[in-house]
Amino acid sequence: MMKALIDKFVNLIKRQDGVALPAVIAMFAVGSLLIVPSMNYVSTNLKVGTMAEEEFKGILAADVGVEDALWKIKNDTPTEFPYSYQITDINGLSVDITIDAVDTIASEPVGSPGDHSDWLSVNQTVTYDNGFYYYTMSLTNNHTKTMKIVKILVDFPSGVDYVSGSTSSNVTQPLDNDPSVSGSPTTGITLVWDNDTPHPSIDGGETEYHLFILSGPPGIEGVEGHGFVEAQSQDIGTVWVSEEIPYSITAEAKDAPEEVVVTIRAGVWSGTELDIRCWQVILQ
Numbered sequence: 532m533m534k535a536l537i538d539k540f541v542n543l544i545k546r547q548d549g550v551a552l553p554a555v556i557a558m559f560a561v562g563s564l565l566i567v568p569s570m571n572y573v574s575t576n577l578k579v580g581t582m583a584e585e586e587f588k589g590i591l592a593a594d595v596g597v598e599d600a601l602w603k604i605k606n607d608t609p610t611e612f613p614y615s616y617q618i619t620d621i622n623g624l625s626v627d628i629t630i631d632a633v634d635t636i637a638s639e640p641v642g643s644p645g646d647h648s649d650w651l652s653v654n655q656t657v658t659y660d661n662g663f664y665y666y667t668m669s670l671t672n673n674h675t676k677t678m679k680i681v682k683i684l685v686d687f688p689s690g691v692d693y694v695s696g697s698t699s700s701n702v703t704q705p706l707d708n709d710p711s712v713s714g715s716p717t718t719g720i721t722l723v724w725d726n727d728t729p730h731p732s733i734d735g736g737e738t739e740y741h742l743f744i745l746s747g748p749p750g751i752e753g754v755e756g757h758g759f760v761e762a763q764s765q766d767i768g769t770v771w772v773s774e775e776i777p778y779s780i781t782a783e784a785k786d787a788p789e790e791v792v793v794t795i796r797a798g799v800w801s802g803t804e805l806d807i808r809c810w811q812v813i814l815q
Contacts, residue, residue, distance in 0.1 A: 782796075
């Protein structure tokens with residue numbers, strides 16, 4: 532476009548009639564309007580390119596920090612939390628890393644297993660059929676004393692959603708009550724059945740069942756979920772649905788002036804394997 536304007540300008544200069552000069556002045560005016568924004572556009576592109584390169588390096592560096600934290604959780608779990616440390620010279624950046632034990636999920640407290648958590652056995656099975664996951668949790672009272680069920684919490688990966696009205700359970704109060712649902716199918720959902728009083732009970736030696744349905748595509752990993760059941764009978768306390776423990780990881784990639792370029796936050800369940808629950812990239 533700019534070449535065409537210049538060629539037209541040259542042709543006007545060659546003309547000797549009376550319209551040449553006004554036309555040339557008009558072309559100068561149009562040219563100035565085009566050239567300045569074009570130069571600004573080039574400058575903006577250069578700035579954006581530089582920012583994008585820095586952010587890309589920051590993402591890679593922060594990702595290295597998260598991977599290092601995952602290795603520590605799996606192989607050298609810290610004994611005190613929060614646990615913070617730094618790694619340096621990753622793409623010319625330093626990375627500040629913090630590992631913390633998660634004490635709440637969906638605003639619900641995560642407790643440590645009680646001294647007699649083995650009095651309650653919790654098992655779950657999941658079957659898939661035509662767009663739906665059918666979830667069955669069995670709760671067995673291994674003791675002679677009656678056990679009260681206070682709360683059930685299950686945390687799921689992204690891709691599934693709770694089917695409203697699908698709970699069929701003898702351990703919710705009110706009976707068959709829907710859970711509170713937090714999160715979204717794109718980030719993962721957490722279901723909480725927080726029982727009213729009187730809490731539903733399980734007699735000694737008996738098994739009760741808790742069933743519900745999730746919608747979603749087939750083949751989602753980790754659809755068995757993570758979570759816990761809170762029971763009351765002396766000090767049973769919290770009984771985990773699975774043996775995994777939740778942790779959070781924060782990795783901040785910083786440049787030479789120690790300014791944060793990129794932050795990555797991750798949530799992970801640690802057990803026999805590591806199951807990354809969520810991953811958030813924050814550009815500064």
